Amino acid sequence: MSTPSETTSGAVNAPVSAVEQRLAELGLSLPEVAAPVAAYVPAVITGSHVYTSGQLPFINGKLEATGKVSSGTEGTSDEPTVSPEDAKAYAAVCAINALAAIKSVIGDLDRITRIVKVVGFVSSDPAFTGQPGV
Numbered sequence: 544m545s546t547p548s549e550t551t552s553g554a555v556n557a558p559v560s561a562v563e564q565r566l567a568e569l570g571l572s573l574p575e576v577a578a579p580v581a582a583y584v585p586a587v588i589t590g591s592h593v594y595t596s597g598q599l600p601f602i603n604g605k606l607e608a609t610g611k612v613s614s615g616t617e618g619t620s621d622e623p624t625v626s627p628e629d630a631k632a633y634a635a636v637c638a639i640n641a642l643a644a645i646k647s648v649i650g651d652l653d654r655i656t657r658i659v660k661v662v663g664f665v666s667s668d669p670a671f672t673g674q675p676g677v
Contacts (some may be wrong), residue, residue: 562642562652573643577601585644592659593648595641600633608633612667612677624668630677634663 559567566572576585579596586595600607610623612630625633646652665674 560651560653562655566639566642571639573639573646574601574603576643576647577604577640586641586648588648593645593655595644597664598637598640598644600636601640602636607636610666612665612671612673614668614671614673627671627673627676630665634665634677637663 563573577599579585583596586593608623608625608629610625612627613624614627615624642652645655649655663677665677667674
């Protein structure tokens with residue numbers, strides 16, 4: 544985890560944004576931006592807006608989970624499933640990864656003045672109705 548005197552790029556004694564200090568208070572730090580697995584960029588600036596690509600739950604460069612969110616009441620499936628609780632935790636990882644992607648293009652998260660829109664997609668079994676909780 545980065546300390547307040549480090550940045551996520553490993554530069555010691557570089558100033559850390561107030562946003563990153565707050566994340567550290569919450570026990571969170573920004574990871575390195577995962578290398579794209581296809582022809583896209585993690586984040587791009589256009590005008591005064593930053594757009595991020597879709598995020599997956601990469602932790603230390605490894606995709607931590609695949610499968611559909613299941614409430615556990617569906618029949619057995621050959622497809623992997625993820626519990627709603629785990630899906631919520633992985634969604635938080637995706638949000639942190641999005642912040643890391645934003646930082647990679649703007650340099651300082653304190654430059655963010657407003658988040659205009661957040662889009663989330665939850666792959667789930669047809670019987671699962673708890674998407675807002677993820």
